[in-house]
Amino acid sequence: MHELEEVNTILSDRISALSESQTIAMAKKARELAAQGHDVINLSFGEPDFQTPQYIKDAAKQAIDEGFTFYTPVAGYPELRQEIAKKFKRDNNLDFAPENIVVSTGAKQSIANAVLCLVNPGDEVIIFSPYWVSYEEIVKLAEGTPVPLMGRLENDYKVTAEQLEKAITSNTKLIMYSSPCNPTGAVFSKEELEEIGKVLEKHPNVYVIADEIYEYINFEGKHASIASIESVRDRVITINGFSKGYAMTGWRVGYLAAHKDIAAACDKMQSQITSGTCSIAQKAAAAALKGGNESSLEMAEAYRRRRSLVLDLMQDIPGFKTYVPSGAFYIFPEVSAYFGKSYDGKVINSALDLSMFILMDAHVAVVSGEAFGAPQCIRFSYATSDEKLVEALRRIKNSLAKLQ
Structure with a gap:
């Protein structure tokens, strides 16, 4: 041999x-x-x-029995996108239409879609630090330049508006952060995000990816979304999903909500990488949202x-x-x-x-x-x-x- x-x-x-x-x-x-x-x-x-809660599992079984075993629309089933839009209105007082929403195979793919659609080689991406491990690597894949911006321990590691103001340059294209934060557990208040919004008002070419995957695991009261700030809303890409709040890690369903032009770009990007997310998982996700957040x-x-x-x-x-x-x-x-x-x-x-x-x-x-x-x-x-x-x-x- x-x-x-x-x-x-x-x-x-x-x-x-x-x-x-x-x-x-x-x-x-x-x-x-x-x-x-x-x-x-x-x-x-x-x-x-x-x-995963039983009613969500039951919805998946029903979807199989009803024959939902074929390819899905790239951006997700219309039913699920509509339920996500309702969720944004119910929980965040944000008005999104289904055309603003793209469902992906996990929130990580949603983040990657957005970064790849926005960042050109050499663009600077300010990443609030400490940050989730994949942010920096995804920026590298897009040939952007990660710019970590470290929050202070005495401020629960949260970056301040003053820090952000000093970090923005003519090459800054994007800001990325999570709230509640992985790994620190820090949560930005509405007032803190409003201060950050005032900084962004001065820089109309800078976009924001707000990762809100831990939204429901918040011990301090109501969750705040930077997309609720009218002056920057069209430049915010809000990321969320089902893995943490609904204990659906293996189901791999995430989503983003953004201006329709950005959403369309992410739909286009995804169409060449994975196409639509698993049909059964999407039906389960729709049931999760219909069931509320109890x-x-x-x-x-x-x-x-x-x-x-x-x-x-x-x-x-x-x-x-x-x-x-x-x-x-x-x-x-x-x-x-x-x-x-x-x-x-x-x-x-x-x-x-x-x-x-x-x-x-x-x-x-x-x-x-x-x-x-x-x-x-x-x-x-x-x-x-x-x-x-x-x-x-x-x-x-x-x-x-x-x-x-």
Whole structure:
């Protein structure tokens, strides 16, 4: 049998410059460790531990029985887009028509569609930092220039209007942020967004991607959308979806709402990449919206309780600097107090080193802050059971105590 000759595969500069998602990479390492027989608690993934509500599952089964097994319109079923428009009016007091809405295979695709349709090579994209891991990489794919803008810990890591004003240049094309924020859990108030809107009024060629995927997981009251500010509304692309609020991660349904010209461009982009989203998942998503958000609010209340549990347990771990997150389901402590410490000859020089130490010694998976633009932090997800959270924090406390 002849052995295959080695082939020198030359990959594109585009893929070579792209970083792997650190959340997915850490989850992969956790699975590998678990496969070796270790009891690993995974706090690295941003995935609700709740089951999708039964009425949504039932709608999917009904869709199959009724024969919804064919290709769908690129921008989504008219019924679903209409329900999304109703949702925007009901929850956000925003007036969108179905033509303003494009349904995609997850909110990540919605973000990618918008970035690829707006950003030219060399355009600067200001990304409020800490930020979700994929923002910067998606901008790189569009050959734009990511410009991270770091919020201060004392302001819950939220970027201020004054910071934004100083960061905008003649090359700025786009601003990206999430609220509630992944990874910090910070939530922008209506007043804060209005101040940011005043800055944007002076820069009519700058657009905004507002990622609101954690909208329903908000512990501080009513959610605020920057698209509600009339002077900038036509330049805002609002991103949302079903994965977090309705515990529908595997269903892969997200959407954007924007000016009809931007929506049409995203429809065109998507038509050449994936076309329409899964028919069954869309029918389930429509049912989710028709059913209101009662189940979402029940899950949010569970997250609120878990947040308090984790913060209480962290009080006993020296060296963690944190704050009380206002939404989402993450804690994002500053951990630089451990840099320079060591155990068994291994020195902790970074948050990535600390994350790997915690995984290998405590068998708890967390994510390094480098991936989120904050190399002095690590991210914990508390979207898991109380029992696992208590055990995970116990293990982490014991492992960190070994570092000298």
